[in-house]
Amino acid sequence: MSQARNEAITQETKKQIAEMEALGFYHTIELPNGEVLPGLLSVERLRNRLTQFAIPADLRGKRVLDIGAWDGFYTFEMERRGAHVVALDLFRNEKFLLARDLVKSKAEYVVGDICRLSSKDLGRFDIVLFFGVLYHLKHPLLALENVCSMTADTAYVESYVIDNPADLNAIPIMEFYERTELRGQFDNWVGPNVTCLLAMARTAGFAEVQFESVLSSRAHVTCRRKWSTTPGSDTAPEIICVENSISRDHSFSTTRDDYISIYFRSATPGIQCDDVYAEVGPYAVRPGEVVGVGVDGWLAVCKLPPGLDAQWHALRLRVRKSQWSNTVRVPVDVAVEDQGGTGSEQLEVNVVTDGKTWERGRIKVGAGSCLSLWARGVPDGCDVQEVLVLLNGMNLPAVYVSAADAKGFKQVNATLPSGLPPGKFKLRLECADNISAPVEVELIK
Numbered sequence: 283m284s285q286a287r288n289e290a291i292t293q294e295t296k297k298q299i300a301e302m303e304a305l306g307f308y309h310t311i312e313l314p315n316g317e318v319l320p321g322l323l324s325v326e327r328l329r330n331r332l333t334q335f336a337i338p339a340d341l342r343g344k345r346v347l348d349i350g351a352w353d354g355f356y357t358f359e360m361e362r363r364g365a366h367v368v369a370l371d372l373f374r375n376e377k378f379l380l381a382r383d384l385v386k387s388k389a390e391y392v393v394g395d396i397c398r399l400s401s402k403d404l405g406r407f408d409i410v411l412f413f414g415v416l417y418h419l420k421h422p423l424l425a426l427e428n429v430c431s432m433t434a435d436t437a438y439v440e441s442y443v444i445d446n447p448a449d450l451n452a453i454p455i456m457e458f459y460e461r462t463e464l465r466g467q468f469d470n471w472v473g474p475n476v477t478c479l480l481a482m483a484r485t486a487g488f489a490e491v492q493f494e495s496v497l498s499s500r501a502h503v504t505c506r507r508k509w510s511t512t513p514g515s516d517t518a519p520e521i522i523c524v525e526n527s528i529s530r531d532h533s534f535s536t537t538r539d540d541y542i543s544i545y546f547r548s549a550t551p552g553i554q555c556d557d558v559y560a561e562v563g564p565y566a567v568r569p570g571e572v573v574g575v576g577v578d579g580w581l582a583v584c585k586l587p588p589g590l591d592a593q594w595h596a597l598r599l600r601v602r603k604s605q606w607s608n609t610v611r612v613p614v615d616v617a618v619e620d621q622g623g624t625g626s627e628q629l630e631v632n633v634v635t636d637g638k639t640w641e642r643g644r645i646k647v648g649a650g651s652c653l654s655l656w657a658r659g660v661p662d663g664c665d666v667q668e669v670l671v672l673l674n675g676m677n678l679p680a681v682y683v684s685a686a687d688a689k690g691f692k693q694v695n696a697t698l699p700s701g702l703p704p705g706k707f708k709l710r711l712e713c714a715d716n717i718s719a720p721v722e723v724e725l726i727k
């Protein structure tokens with residue numbers, strides 16, 4: 283940014299601050315009796331921002347979070363549409379509190395920093411407004427992850443951007459302002475271009491990120507946590523196994539920046555990130571990387587969606603116009619000792635072998651590794667979707683369940699992630715709310 287332009291903007295900022303101090307408010311607030319509290323931003327300008335997004339007119343029964351609420355125009359507007367609103371701001375703004383009284387609003391007011399708050403603090407919201415805050419933050423990506431964790435459905439993001447008009451083919455870049463380079467304000471820290479803003483929203487965990495517009499160097503972006511498309515009728519992919527992309531085990535935590543490697547089979551050629559629609563628990567997740575691993579084999583690497591509850595979550599995916607795959611279960615913030623019960627007498631694992639060499643109790647790990655077990659007590663009708671083969675609590679996808687033999691044993695085959703380390707593991711079988719006692723197996727190279 284040139285010195286002359288920066289100087290001109292700084293003068294403009296000074297003029298705006300003086301004007302706002304004279305008026306008292308940043309937002310113009312409309313009162314129920316038809317009067318207005320005049321502010322720097324006119325009602326037309328404030329409303330014009332809302333029209334950049336498809337925010338529903340009827341928000342009855344919805345929970346909305348307004349981050350960086352300032353004087354509360356958007357808080358009161360969401361409330362007018364029927365929502366229960368929580369307004370969050372970094373400081374206690376007496377103007378907001380005055381306006382809230384005059385508007386007779388029931389909005390909750392929380393003073394806090396979006397870089398330090400997540401769904402664990404404030405819960406989840408159907409809709410989150412994140413207007414005019416991102417460029418004020420030293421940790422914009424961390425803040426977007428927190429926004430994502432609190433968004434159950436849709437976040438509407440508005441931010442200063444450095445390209446006007448937007449260049450959707452530009453390399454993502456972000457300016458960093460150590461001092462007062464942006465408009466003479468020390469609390470303006472970053473200026474992303476539009477592609478950088480979109481990339482950060484995706485990286486934070488939003489599954490669908492839609493560019494809406496740029497007006498006066500302000501970008502408007504809609505960020506969704508659910509897929510807006512539905513499954514087609516093409517052949518479903520098959521999930522082979524799932525593992526933590528870094529530790530290559532089966533533990534996942536919301537307190538780390540965890541990624542899930544999903545190995546799956548699909549005959550669809552040339553699969554790219556935008557072709558894969560994965561879901562973990564209630565949230566859609568878009569892979570950051572998809573690579574071919576063999577004839578029909580694929581690996582999709584996805585961020586663990588922010589804001590998941592501590593429990594087992596169902597994971598499935600579809601590709602382009604396919605049906606949903608099989609479902610596997612992923613433990614999130616579940617302690618290993620909680621990943622299996624005490625064992626039931628009705629369900630008994632008798633023999634475990636390598637699925638290829640049939641060696642008893644010893645399973646060779648590596649690409650294509652699988653095991654076979656024979657168990658008594660597996661109810662009829664319990665198929666591969668319903669039996670869980672748990673290795674130290676890790677859910678191995680079952681690929682085959684036989685009919686019972688003369689002694690009532692059924693054979694169950696399951697595949698193992700390629701990256702498992704050698705060593706002794708405890709194997710359990712779970713189905714129909716029963717879990718077997720553990721059986722020790724050894725993984726070998």
Ligand SMILES: C[S@@+](CC[C@H](N)C(=O)[O-])C[C@H]1O[C@@H](n2cnc3c(N)ncnc32)[C@H](O)[C@@H]1O
Nearest residue numbers: 350351352371372394395396397413414415418
């Ligand atoms: C430019 S104003 C935007 C106000 C309003 N959202 C709008 O778009 O008109 C920035 C607001 O974000 C708040 N803010 C700045 N940093 C914040 C943070 N780390 N956490 C929460 N709010 C923050 C400021 O106090 C201020 O109210």
